[in-house]
Amino acid sequence: MSLENVLNNWSKYRRGAEEGGHHDYEHKWAMMINLDLCIGCNACSTACYAENNLAVVGKDRFEKGQAMHWLRIERYWDQAEQEFPEQGASFLPMMCQQCNSATCEPVCPVAATYHTPDGLNAQVYNRCIGSRYCSNNCPFRVRYFNFYSYYESSWPEPLNMQLNPDLTVRDKGVMEKCTFCVQRIRVAKDKAKMENRKVGDEDFKPACVQSCPTSAMVFGDYLDEGSQVRKLWDKYQVKMGPAKQDKQEPDMRGYRVFEGLNTDPSVLYLERVREKV
Amino acid sequence: MSIVNEKDINEQIAWAKINADVLRSMANPRRAYWISVAMCLAMIACAVTAEVYQYTEGMGYANLNNPHMWDMYIATFVFWIGMSHSGTLLSAILHIIHADWRKPIYRFAEAMTTFSLMTAGFFPIIHLGRMWNMYWVLPYVSDRGHWPNFRSPLVWDAFAISTYLSASMLFLFVGMIPDLAICRDNAKGWQKKLYSVLSLGWTGTDRQWRNFRKTYMLMACFLIPLAVSVHSIVSSDFAMSIMPGWHVTTFPPYFVAGALYSGCAAIITLFVLLRYYFRFEEYMTKAIMEKTCKLTFAIAMVWTYLNLVEFASVWYGHDIYSKELLIAKAVGPYAWVFWSMIFCGSVLPFTLAFQSLRRNMPVMFVVSLFLNVGMFFERWMIVAPTLSMSHNPHQWDIMWGSIIEWAIVFGSFGWFGLLFLVFVKVFPSVSMYEVKEMVYHRRRHVVNDEAAEKFHRRASDSKTGTDEPGLEGA
């Protein structure tokens, strides 16, 4: 009886994220992107198209701003005042940051986006009714809405044979976004379970991380002390969870985009480095 | 000056005439009526066509894109919700403060409330990507154990609007029962049947009146906080987000003020129309118009003030995103909308400050229309700019409504108009019994003080009389 449930677990259900929420995480998938190594080559983005059945929208719809690239490389020029960008371009691979205090989650009227025990920010396509509030409330603007039925236009025969059967092709009216390649996570977890062991770094990589020619991206389980990504987060003295970061070495690289908004993202970026000549 | 203390209504007016006039307004429509009905239907047709296209082809044709997920539909939704606050204001608030000049005009105001709600209700549904699943927002028991997310302001909307709609419909209906009885008594044939059913067998007994009075007062008391909460909740669709320009503490009062404002403006519009169409000069008098205008002016100033508060708090605040946005509103691509909103919303209402203008029906008609245009701009300025430039500059984008969106917005006015046109022919758009009360009391208290005096004396006598025992038995 749920009322009983309420009364028994009242204090538990009143716990916020800082006390770990109402359940303990099995994993907390996290990423580290070294912007000094990111050359902005788009390999990750295209890998994402291939892995996640992303729709190709075509020129006109791209022009209307309806592109579906879950992982986009943002390019900025930092030396606006100078005649030439002598320090080159700034590339930023921007995908869903899988925030732990995600702003998209509480606003969804039907709970189509929620937080999994893996610390992922999941989007349930079947449940989505397309109110698009989540996207409006995402400071990173990394949620993409199916404004049309792309399966009709994007994969003319036999291109559709390339579609990855591990995940769906989304129909019009639902929101979608980067999932950290949840289908790969799924497979890896099942495999590990069958061999009854923990999921390790080598079990899988998201498509983007796998493809990165300069290995600028690192992915893993933040809760696993031994994982490479955890070591890196620790090395760069960024913690997941607390609203305020206190680095022993303030000059140490490592930041999260829009840290100030306190959404607690799971993607750690390392500043790109430039040498003044 | 003579006109200054002109009466709200001529208390010598015969009750029979009141009945007659109002019933006349319901009888045999004029050609103008049918033309307007046809126009409304045409407008609705546009909207339906557009919606069917959008439904089959996809939301993309509404010019929505990655940053711009809401825009026109939600803006219009807020607009109509705002419109709906007038009726409640007039009937409920003025009722409990015993401002009886409301009596001739509150009925259509309340009708307006209900109908604009029924219009507003469409927009959240239209804007859904998969509207056929809209009922998922409601907390029904599902064998999958699904519930809506009660955290989401959109769910609050669903609750608030359904509550508000049912409550205001009841309020409208209850208030109409005695008049429906009058209709019943004067109608023939199928209309008689209809009104007999609707009037629930009202015969004006003292018991009915007593309960009626209490019910009406109780409902009024519920409706006022409800109306306030409804638009506060609508405002939290924005205020609960973290987006610059939306995450504003003053939004709830700001929205409520804006709502009352547009509501009053709409009342003035319809006031003039009804006065002209149904020759209600004797009931919708210039004096009442003046009072309405003064009210509107006051609210306009409140709205203006809240605007300034918001600007100031952003300007002196440290949120660079909001500040950036504020500046962009004033000088960016949406600037002309912004400034016309300021003009229509804050400058134009000063016409209401001049008695000569207040008493000039055509002028008031035009002004009131522009006030509402300003309010529509306000809604657009609330929704669009934030979407066009939020935190991540990479995704900044300017967007204007597409033909599809405009067609649907256009049609919503047709829908509202149609409902209203039907209403004025089926139901008395002026409350007969309350006008009678108004006349009755004024005649007693205002005109014939002496009689009132006498009346009271008698009353006290009769009271004391009851205290004497024994007489009963004698």
Added chain:
Amino acid sequence: MKRYSIMALFGDFDEAFEAIAEIRHAAIPGITTDDITLKSPIEHPEIEEVLGERPVHIQKFTLGGALFGLIFGFFFLASAQATFLVQPQGGKPVIPLPSNFVLVYEMLIFFGVWITFFSFLFLSGLFRKPHPLYSEKVSLDQIGVLLEVDEDKMQPLKELFNKHKAVEIREGVIHQ
């Protein structure tokens, strides 16, 4: 003995008031204001007061409805949230009081209003055939005083009404 129902219609409300006041003062033994049903086109707090204490109970139901909305509302939400644990956390607790309060507030009003309405329907003696003596005049501009009396009271009543310039007196036999 035959029993009659009689209704007098008055054009002048003061006269109607006088008439009732007189009956109240036991002008006709055996007839009290409790027998009187007043039928009027408008509200008459001031006339009704001569009819003596006639209590109204709606507000109690209203209170009940509101409280129901309040309590049921909260536990409904809370238990829904507690069963549906895979709902968006966004770093927030499972049962977030602020948002629940908003909804509970709406439900309070919702139930309050509806209960009020229904109690009105049942308490105010609606849904009845109009009284045989009912006259459209009542819904226009005349006030009616309706009583049910024994045969012997008829005459004095008529006199009393006529004395107070009753516009019209209707009567009818209820049963032999």
Added chain:
Amino acid sequence: MTGTINRRSFIKMMGWGGVGTALGGCDVPTTVTLEEGKEDVVSYLMPEEYVIPGVGVWYASTCTQCAAACGTQGRVREGRVLKMEGNPNSSVNSGKLCVMGQAGLQGHYNPDRIKEPMIRKNGSLSLVGWDQALATINDKLNAADGARVAWFTGTISGHQKVLLNALLESNGSSKHYVHEVVGNKVLQAVSRDMLGDAMPKYRFDKAKMILSFGADFLGSWMSSPVHFAGEYAKFRTNKPRGLLVAIEPKMTLTGGNADLWIPARPGTEAAIALAIANELINAHNKDAAILPESVRNLIGQHSAESVAKQTAVAADRIKRLAQLLNERSPSLVLAGAPVEGQTNGYAATAAIMLLNHLLGNIGQTIESPGAFAFAQLEATTGGTADLIAFTQNAKDKNLDVAFFYGTNPVYSAPDALKFGDALKNIGMKVAISQFMDETTAQADVILPAASYLEDWGTHVAAYHSEQPAISMQQPLMEKLYETTRGFGDVLLALLQNKNKDKYGQYADYYAYLRHAFSAMPASYKENPASEEHSWNAVLQKGVIKVQTTDESLSTSIAEIDTPTIPASDSAYPLTLVPSVRLGLWDGRHANLPWLQEAPDQIAKVVWDSWAEIHPSTAKKLGIEQGSIIKVSSKHGEVTLKAVLLKGLHPDVVAIPMGQGHTEYGRFAKGLGVNPLKILAPEQEQKTGELAMYATNVKITDTGKKDTVVKIGSTDTQMGRKLVGTVPVEQVRRTEGA
């Protein structure tokens, strides 16, 4: 990676895969009843080991999207290949893959593939069977004088090359033209002359500083982007962190990642290099003795100051570069397309190369790849000289039969070459192609090629990485269209006609490969006892590592004739830069939607052509972002949108290659313009390569305007910290970089 597989079950798996494709796939499975007896009912209850429904298996192969020969692995599920990834065993790309490699799938599944052989009968193409098509060709070949038979291909290596050479031989023809628009033939020539090896090994990991003169090694340079991206990562993560300086006309991907990017008009690089040399000798007393007299004089003429006047690169900046090169030793100085693409490209490249000699980088950061054990398999890299030579031959009516494979000259040849007219002189044009591209559309006989995911083959990277290897290509699924054939099979078929007794024994190209493998020395076999086992092992690994004999580079510096800075033409004041997009490449990938929708790395534009112009130039010409402009050279004009970019020399207008197809399927056709068309037919004097960066153009505004379809609304970060940047000193302190 995968369990052991033997050929039989592998092919069987392919069969199963086929059924899987028929029943599974993406659309609703049609209900199959035995009564109908039309379809087979396939039980998934006891599936083959390799087609367990829902389980993806990775198979190794080789990517042929560009000439880099990256090792790949493809994920096969229910008989369909779904995803391409890099093969960790390949030292070319060590498990990584670039945009083009990822998009290979869309070439394979492309809706516009040619499905059946076609023959042109009086003007119009008609479908024919393979036998007829081959018969037609063979008749012609038998009739034709072998010397008048030519093969026109892209970069080719491995056993396909062996067979092709055999075929040419059997025809008695030596006319094999290898054409690549994106190549470094001039650099290769220079390297051959100055280092003794056309393709030395560049050790980024050892270099402390890289000075790149337009060498876009992250993009097109040496056409091995993934490999050099990996090398770049090592270079950057070194301690101390490598310093990258790029001097180029248009900011390439490499320039976009440089610590210092210096704009230079094409043709001025050599002068800058010589000025640096001058500084190195005079200010940092590098030993000039290794240089011949003439070269020393040449350097002497180029003082920093004088060059600064010519090139608008500040003198102190040149001095600073020299100083840095001196401090950061060993370093690397690289020359790329803009330098090579001049009429005196050879001299210019040489002038840059000699900096490596001066700095003593030879043997340090530039090493010999050593002699490759199987010379016959080594890649023949393509250039543009062969295009011109071929055109000339055709013009002179020296060709009766021409075979086209893996290249699209009709598209890539400048109008001025009149390639189209030249083709008319060829009796029979045979195109072995997957798509109806511009060249194929001109052909008389069209042979539908199998996609590289359906074909067998071996490849050898032109640029040898740490571990030279033969990269194996195997089919990842059964053919989509039974009527297509692999290139190897086509060659074999043609050979069997000429030389039955030698090649008749091979049922198909696969059989030939097996034979060739068995002929390899035992040291290449995992288990010499079991041929089968060794072969499977090779297929699983995907690469056959090849021993090389150590060699050292020679450091001979020949005469270098003065690199002259091209005179600017007042009528055509700007220089055209036909830039390469990592994605569309030379246009061969324009029919892959993923690559069309992948924004250009620098300009971020999609689905279109555009002309990049520096804001200052645009201001002068009154051009804004999105203005429709005419870019015209003496040899033609193109009309396209203007995109204002600061990463550009003001005297340069850059138009990316790849668009402007008149054929090539629904995704490519009629999109944008092709800058190659308006190139001047200038040639590099020494190598005869097309001087692609030597075309002067002018811009005229049409007054029209249109929106540029791109991502990214702002150029700057608007004061937010999206991409943080820190000075290297800080990182040295915190991370010891």
